[in-house]
Amino acid sequence: MGFHWIDAVIIVVYLGALSGVGVYFARRQSNLEDFFLARRGMAWLPVGLSLMAALNSGVDYLMQPSAVIRYGVILLIGTTSWVFLYPYVSRVTLPFFHRLNIYSAYEYLERRFDVRVRGLAAGIFLLWRVGWMGTALYVPCLAISAVTDQRLLVPMIFVLGSVVTVYTALGGIKAVVWTDVIQFCIMFFGLAATVVIAVGHIPGGVATIWDTARASGRLSMTVVVPGMAEAGFWDKIYLFFKQDVTLTALIVAAMVGRMTLYTSDQVMIQRFQTTRSLRDSRQAFVVNAVADALWMMVLAFVGLALLAYFRHAGTPEGLKPDEIFPYFMSRVFPRGVTGLVIAAIFAASLSSIDSAINSCTSVVVVDFYNRLLLGRKAGREGLTAQEHRAQIRVSRIATVVFGILAMGLAINVRGLGTLFEIANKVIQSFTGPIFGIFLLGMFTRRARSTGALVGGFTGVLVACYVAFLSNLSFLWPSAFGLATTLGIGYGLSRLAPARVGQDAKQLTFRAVVSSRDGT
Numbered sequence: 001m002g003f004h005w006i007d008a009v010i011i012v013v014y015l016g017a018l019s020g021v022g023v024y025f026a027r028r029q030s031n032l033e034d035f036f037l038a039r040r041g042m043a044w045l046p047v048g049l050s051l052m053a054a055l056n057s058g059v060d061y062l063m064q065p066s067a068v069i070r071y072g073v074i075l076l077i078g079t080t081s082w083v084f085l086y087p088y089v090s091r092v093t094l095p096f097f098h099r100l101n102i103y104s105a106y107e108y109l110e111r112r113f114d115v116r117v118r119g120l121a122a123g124i125f126l127l128w129r130v131g132w133m134g135t136a137l138y139v140p141c142l143a144i145s146a147v148t149d150q151r152l153l154v155p156m157i158f159v160l161g162s163v164v165t166v167y168t169a170l171g172g173i174k175a176v177v178w179t180d181v182i183q184f185c186i187m188f189f190g191l192a193a194t195v196v197i198a199v200g201h202i203p204g205g206v207a208t209i210w211d212t213a214r215a216s217g218r219l220s221m222t223v224v225v226p227g228m229a230e231a232g233f234w235d236k237i238y239l240f241f242k243q244d245v246t247l248t249a250l251i252v253a254a255m256v257g258r259m260t261l262y263t264s265d266q267v268m269i270q271r272f273q274t275t276r277s278l279r280d281s282r283q284a285f286v287v288n289a290v291a292d293a294l295w296m297m298v299l300a301f302v303g304l305a306l307l308a309y310f311r312h313a314g315t316p317e318g319l320k321p322d323e324i325f326p327y328f329m330s331r332v333f334p335r336g337v338t339g340l341v342i343a344a345i346f347a348a349s350l351s352s353i354d355s356a357i358n359s360c361t362s363v364v365v366v367d368f369y370n371r372l373l374l375g376r377k378a379g380r381e382g383l384t385a386q387e388h389r390a391q392i393r394v395s396r397i398a399t400v401v402f403g404i405l406a407m408g409l410a411i412n413v414r415g416l417g418t419l420f421e422i423a424n425k426v427i428q429s430f431t432g433p434i435f436g437i438f439l440l441g442m443f444t445r446r447a448r449s450t451g452a453l454v455g456g457f458t459g460v461l462v463a464c465y466v467a468f469l470s471n472l473s474f475l476w477p478s479a480f481g482l483a484t485t486l487g488i489g490y491g492l493s494r495l496a497p498a499r500v501g502q503d504a505k506q507l508t509f510r511a512v513v514s515s516r517d518g519t
Helices: 006-025 032-040 044-055 058-071 071-101 107-112 115-147 150-200 207-217 233-243 247-264 266-273 276-315 322-332 336-371 385-411 418-444 451-468 477-496 509-514
Strands: none
Touching: 006 107, 006 150, 006 336, 032 150, 044 115, 044 150, 044 266, 044 276, 044 336, 058 071, 058 115, 058 276, 058 322, 071 107, 071 247, 071 266, 071 509, 107 115, 107 150, 107 266, 107 336, 107 385, 107 418, 115 150, 115 322, 115 336, 115 385, 115 418, 150 207, 150 276, 150 322, 150 336, 207 276, 247 276, 247 418, 266 276, 266 336, 322 451, 385 418, 385 477, 418 451, 418 477, 451 477
């Protein structure tokens, strides 16, 4: 039981294979279209698997089971958002961005508003994804240090951070997509092994798991807010927003978060831009949605299994929520399987980190280096062979910088709370405002640059206040940020005397998708 040299060998071989993929694709990167878009020649299946792997991370492995133990299966209500997302993504955002034919999602905002709004949205994206990278890198290192030696936490952060930085810098988006496919397979294989072992170590198996979950109230889809019955009207509103988890908060957070991903997140938009056709993009989205729903449901079952196990075996004193799953591994997993599951946690995390690093790099090169330093408005402008090589060098340097930033943040993540709280605070602080900016540009012809700029900036401040300074639930920052951005952005646009130019009006959703070339 516990961690054995066989487990170490499995992990080393896995990390070496990832580095090999980066080396393999290194010589195939001759220009920005290769490095960021894979020449728009990827098939739907690898892109769909990559989307799912990028959307999830090792955070889920540790966060979801412990969160289900605490809150119950009500957390799965977020998976229903995929049903409502498909019409929006397949009929709105995918046709919209395919028509625009851009490298960076934020190129659109300059064409619709101005370079200031483009820079603001790109900056919000970088803050969002860099913060997320630090969390995603911290988690697998926490897992391996919990089953071996706590002193390995920082060294493992540097090892994993270096590996993911190397293969992302060398191989570009192709290396990212194909390593994500490998990591997708490892993620689900490790998850299957976890389920089998967990059920096998609980007397009575699935029946006991179900009975324990029902007796403890973890199957309930309702939340009782303490003090709500006797509170006054305004106190009821305050208590509702203060409650950590409610059905309404989960649905709103899931919808705002995922609509943001497929409207304004460079990680997702860039993936869809690598596909050969709009049909491939839609098929990739379906693969992503089905795989993600299955992933979250199985992880929730693991949480219920751990609840039953610790009810039977007893919970060690002082065990933190994020250490429940690693502790379970160290107690019951046989040699070899521990290494496999840790490799699966690594796979889940690295697939998110490499995607974020590559997308952040694309934003820095296209939206800041090319646009602000070199004065190029679009990433597709013609370049000489020498200029292409220079662009690749800049991209690789930026990749290394982001890798170093992720490692630095990962070392300091622990002080922000449990992983469930950290993940939601980081994500929710930035998704609402950036989504609001895109909604203003895509769906209203009245929105103007000053309104979008002030609205987006104020939305970030409000969302960060709700996430880190208020005592409201960590599920609400995105909704408050979105409402602030839309309200101030549209309100200022109505008050501004300047008229929206005809070119800007042609860049709303209806105008773009109805045009022949999207320009």
